[in-house]
Amino acid sequence: MEQFTxxxxxxxxxxxxxxxxxxxxxxxxxxxxFTPHTTCSLLINEDERGLREDILNFYSNxxxxxxxxxxxxxxxxxxxxxxxxNNSLTxxxxxxxxxxxxxxxxxxxxxxxxxxxxxYVMMVNIK
Numbered sequence: 001m002e003q004f005t006x007x008x009x010x011x012x013x014x015x016x017x018x019x020x021x022x023x024x025x026x027x028x029x030x031x032x033x034f035t036p037h038t039t040c041s042l043l044i045n046e047d048e049r050g051l052r053e054d055i056l057n058f059y060s061n062x063x064x065x066x067x068x069x070x071x072x073x074x075x076x077x078x079x080x081x082x083x084x085x086n087n088s089l090t091x092x093x094x095x096x097x098x099x100x101x102x103x104x105x106x107x108x109x110x111x112x113x114x115x116x117x118x119x120y121v122m123m124v125n126i127k
Contacts (some may be wrong), residue, residue, distance in 0.1 A: 001122040008063045008113035012060070012082070014043075014052045018098065018105045021121055025093045029125040034088040036120070039079040039112035047105040059109070079112035093123065 002024040006015055025031050035042060045055065059082045068077030089106065092099040100106070108117060 001120055003118055005122050006108050006110075006117045006119060008040075008108075008110040008115050008117060010110065011109045011113050012056060012079075014055060015108045015110065016047050016105050017108050017119060018047075018100070020119070022098055024121040025098060025123055027093065027123070027125045028095070029123055030125045031091050031093050031098060032120075033086060033091065033106065033124045034120045034122075035108065035117060036087075037083075037115075037117055039076060039083050039110075040115075040117050041057050041083040041109045041111070042089050042091065042119075043107045043109055044070050044091075044100070044104050045107065046103040047107075048103075051112060055109075059111070069078055076112050079117065082111040083109065 004020050006017060007114060008015060021031065021033055045051065063081035064076045065078045070077035070080060108119065
């Protein structure tokens, strides 16, 4: 298993990590990508500026900063709620490349930054 880190710069951000993941894929099989944090998540979508803003706005509207029970602990419940989706992804690998669609990229969604985030990549080869 391989690992890399992402230095996030904003409290809430979308960071394209496709290139970092592709450094570790080889052959044929699947890549399992995982982040061991409860206030960030992974997403596959298009890397287009307007859509990135739309995604951030969607998550902000889904879980705005506000009064939550968890805030009694560390005042970041909205960050946890924004990260309920996908701490891991499984992506086919064909000829040593992620089998993503033409417009697809892999993003780390930072919900409680700025921080240093770990991302693990494990190749499961079939040949």
